[in-house]
Amino acid sequence: MDKKQIYQLMLKTLRNNISNIDKELKYYHTLSTEDWTDKDYFETLTRAVFSGIKNGIIEKRWPAISNAFSGFDFHKVAEYDEEKVQELIENKKIIRHEGKIKATIFNAKRMVEIIGQYGSFKNYLNSFPSIDGLIEKLQGYYSGFKGIGERNVYELLKEISIQTIKPDRQVQKVFLRLGLIGEKASLEEIVEIGMAMAKEVNQRPCAVDWLLWRFGSEVCKTKNPLCDKCSLAESCSYRRNLTAITK
Numbered sequence: 197m198d199k200k201q202i203y204q205l206m207l208k209t210l211r212n213n214i215s216n217i218d219k220e221l222k223y224y225h226t227l228s229t230e231d232w233t234d235k236d237y238f239e240t241l242t243r244a245v246f247s248g249i250k251n252g253i254i255e256k257r258w259p260a261i262s263n264a265f266s267g268f269d270f271h272k273v274a275e276y277d278e279e280k281v282q283e284l285i286e287n288k289k290i291i292r293h294e295g296k297i298k299a300t301i302f303n304a305k306r307m308v309e310i311i312g313q314y315g316s317f318k319n320y321l322n323s324f325p326s327i328d329g330l331i332e333k334l335q336g337y338y339s340g341f342k343g344i345g346e347r348n349v350y351e352l353l354k355e356i357s358i359q360t361i362k363p364d365r366q367v368q369k370v371f372l373r374l375g376l377i378g379e380k381a382s383l384e385e386i387v388e389i390g391m392a393m394a395k396e397v398n399q400r401p402c403a404v405d406w407l408l409w410r411f412g413s414e415v416c417k418t419k420n421p422l423c424d425k426c427s428l429a430e431s432c433s434y435r436r437n438l439t440a441i442t443k
């Protein structure tokens with residue numbers, strides 16, 4: 197099966213099992229950062245820092261998190277001191293993760309520096325000749341943003357409408373089960389395959405990335421995948437092996 201068929205069957209499965217899929221997909225088909233302000237970028241950056249915590253919890257607490265971080269006014273957040281950190285750690289309405297709170301304050305300071313140097317965050321993004329250079333620079337261990345690592349940097353890129361695939365565990369699992377990659381595939385390989393899939397189906401990578409993630413978390417689950425409801429079941433090597441084991 198080629199990548200185009202795999203994509204079409206994943207979409208068919210999602211449509212059969214989850215309502216509103218096309219509406220959600222449309223968001224990524226039309227996502228544009230044309231009129232974003234630097235504050236919008238800082239909010240999205242902060243979301244990426246907090247990713248890894250259950251999506252439902254983040255959604256529910258986001259208004260309180262926004263409030264705690266001064267509506268993502270990074271000039272104000274950059275001034276937060278130790279006393280403020282303690283106040284946030286004790287705030288039960290937000291996610292009281294000391295590392296993520298401190299990373300957000302650090303990132304606010306970086307934003308102030310970047311805006312001072314480039315005039316806007318958009319100018320900063322546009323200053324990179326290649327996406328690889330940008331990826332490297334955004335990650336915390338290359339003196340970029342704290343709380344941004346080798347996987348959630350792709351989450352950030354997707355949300356700021358930079359067209360790439362996020363090689364997270366859901367995408368990796370789906371590719372592995374469908375035999376598109378081996379156990380030891382690198383993150384670069386996963387991105388490459390996802391990008392090739394986007395090209396073959398003529399869709400924006402951020403929309404394909406979202407579809408893969410949704411499929412991996414709702415259908416091709418880590419435990420008890422919904423193989424009986426999956427249109428890929430006949431050609432799925434993982435499913436075939438499972439069936440052989442249980443026979």
Ligand code: SF4
Binds near residue numbers: 415
């Ligand atoms: S493991 Fe099951 S749910 Fe996942 S792709 Fe294969 S058949 Fe579909």
